[in-house]
Amino acid sequence: MKKNLLIVGAGGVAHVVAHKCAQNRDAFGDIHIASRSMAKCEAILASVRDKQGDEAVDAIRAHAVDAMDPGAVARLIRETGAHIVINVASSFVNMSVLEACLQTGAAYLDTAIHEDPAKICETPPWYGNYEWKRRERCAEAGVTAILGVGFDPGVVNAYARLAADEHLDTVRSIDIVDINAGKHDRWFSTNFDPEINFREFTGAVYSWQDRAWRSNRMFEVGREWDMPVVGRQKAYLTGHDEVHSLSRNYPDADVRFWMGFGDHYINVFTVLKNLGLLSEQPVRTAEGLEVVPLKVVKAVLPDPASLAPSYEGKTCIGTFVRGTKSGEEKEVLLFNVADHKAAYEEVGSQAISYTAGVPAVAAAMLVASGEWDVRTMVNVEELDPKPFLALLGRIGLPSEMIVNGVARSLVH
Numbered sequence: 001m002k003k004n005l006l007i008v009g010a011g012g013v014a015h016v017v018a019h020k021c022a023q024n025r026d027a028f029g030d031i032h033i034a035s036r037s038m039a040k041c042e043a044i045l046a047s048v049r050d051k052q053g054d055e056a057v058d059a060i061r062a063h064a065v066d067a068m069d070p071g072a073v074a075r076l077i078r079e080t081g082a083h084i085v086i087n088v089a090s091s092f093v094n095m096s097v098l099e100a101c102l103q104t105g106a107a108y109l110d111t112a113i114h115e116d117p118a119k120i121c122e123t124p125p126w127y128g129n130y131e132w133k134r135r136e137r138c139a140e141a142g143v144t145a146i147l148g149v150g151f152d153p154g155v156v157n158a159y160a161r162l163a164a165d166e167h168l169d170t171v172r173s174i175d176i177v178d179i180n181a182g183k184h185d186r187w188f189s190t191n192f193d194p195e196i197n198f199r200e201f202t203g204a205v206y207s208w209q210d211r212a213w214r215s216n217r218m219f220e221v222g223r224e225w226d227m228p229v230v231g232r233q234k235a236y237l238t239g240h241d242e243v244h245s246l247s248r249n250y251p252d253a254d255v256r257f258w259m260g261f262g263d264h265y266i267n268v269f270t271v272l273k274n275l276g277l278l279s280e281q282p283v284r285t286a287e288g289l290e291v292v293p294l295k296v297v298k299a300v301l302p303d304p305a306s307l308a309p310s311y312e313g314k315t316c317i318g319t320f321v322r323g324t325k326s327g328e329e330k331e332v333l334l335f336n337v338a339d340h341k342a343a344y345e346e347v348g349s350q351a352i353s354y355t356a357g358v359p360a361v362a363a364a365m366l367v368a369s370g371e372w373d374v375r376t377m378v379n380v381e382e383l384d385p386k387p388f389l390a391l392l393g394r395i396g397l398p399s400e401m402i403v404n405g406v407a408r409s410l411v412h
Helices: 014-024 039-050 069-082 091-104 131-141 154-165 194-202 243-249 263-274 293-300 304-310 340-347 351-369 385-395
Strands: 005-008 031-035 058-063 085-089 109-110 143-145 170-180 205-209 213-215 220-227 231-237 255-258 315-323 328-339 376-380 400-403 405-408
Touching: 005 014, 005 069, 014 031, 014 058, 014 143, 014 304, 014 340, 014 351, 031 039, 031 069, 039 058, 039 315, 039 340, 058 069, 069 091, 069 400, 085 091, 085 351, 091 109, 091 131, 109 351, 131 143, 154 170, 154 243, 154 315, 154 328, 154 385, 170 220, 170 231, 194 293, 205 243, 213 385, 243 376, 304 340, 304 351, 304 385, 328 340, 328 351, 340 351, 351 385
Parallel strands: 005 031, 005 085, 031 058, 085 109, 109 143, 143 376, 170 255
Antiparallel strands: 170 315, 205 213, 205 255, 220 231, 231 255, 315 328, 328 400, 400 405
16 A cells, blocks of 8 residues: 655755645645645645646645644645644654654654754754654654755765765765755745744754764854865854764764855855844834844745745765775775755745755655654664665665776666
8 A cells, every 4th residue: 555645844855845736746646735835835736737647646635734733734734634744844843743743653854953943953863852862762663754855954964875885894084065056046045944044053063972962153164075067165064963973973973064155145145144033032122022033034034935936056065984994094085966946846846845855755655665764763874874875766866886986887
């Protein structure tokens, strides 16, 4: 029997997930999408119809649900008969959606770590604050929960596992590098939810080095990386989800995340932060209105989904894994290059959303087939990476590999 699927969320990543599920609908039973806004769900279905025709959109049904309410999500799971839930809503709802899956037995997948709206940059390891506390319940209930199965986190974790398993005897360092070399026509915008984007960068930058957590300030540590296709790019040490699971699974390796930023982004970010406009704490205006500065900034910035029509250029996201093989030093780079314009032509999205959404669909397909239906909670590097990377190559995100500076075949 094919597994029924529920997509929770109706933002840019959910848009991609719906398109890719429709393209691969033979892998699933009934497909559903739900968010607080039925109108947003219906807009996504209209996009699927425009790109793929009536037959594709007829396979998906839209629903309204408050994802902050685990009881409401659980009721919807039961009503739809969903066996698999792809949570691509705000990261504030992760634990309520996971709780609904624990109540119903549905498999749970997400693409980013849970966040408490009132807290920024909690104590590492971040997964230990919420997700891992529910690992035993998942195992006892036989519920598959795959955490962070976007691109980064997600695919980059699988890259680390593949390099460690097949190319190295010892792993000394894991560096994830995320470069967006694309350009759009807006004066300033974030590439995904501005509130989540800015929250990532206003706290401490945690990395795992010398078997301990290290803390830096944002934009304090930067270096140039020579990346395939996009060339030499400046990237900065940044706090990110995958550092917090890879450090547990590869404790002897230094684990760092680097993200590319242009001077314009850094200048705007710095001004907003110094003015207090990136604060998540409410303030009161002279008129007596209580507002959250970060939410006001989000409200005035462009919707990241609106960038897609004008976006041009490419992204390059990869994992550098260094260590030894047979006593000799070895560096393995696994990476993907995605094109903004190609993503828009295929699914009406920019490449940032595309690279986050496609892996979640691939993971759902593997859960549906049984290959990744592990009946417990895992991070991506705890799963066999080969079927995942092979499937990604077939449905839109091919990977490449360079070993000690020489391109090597990565069989799909």
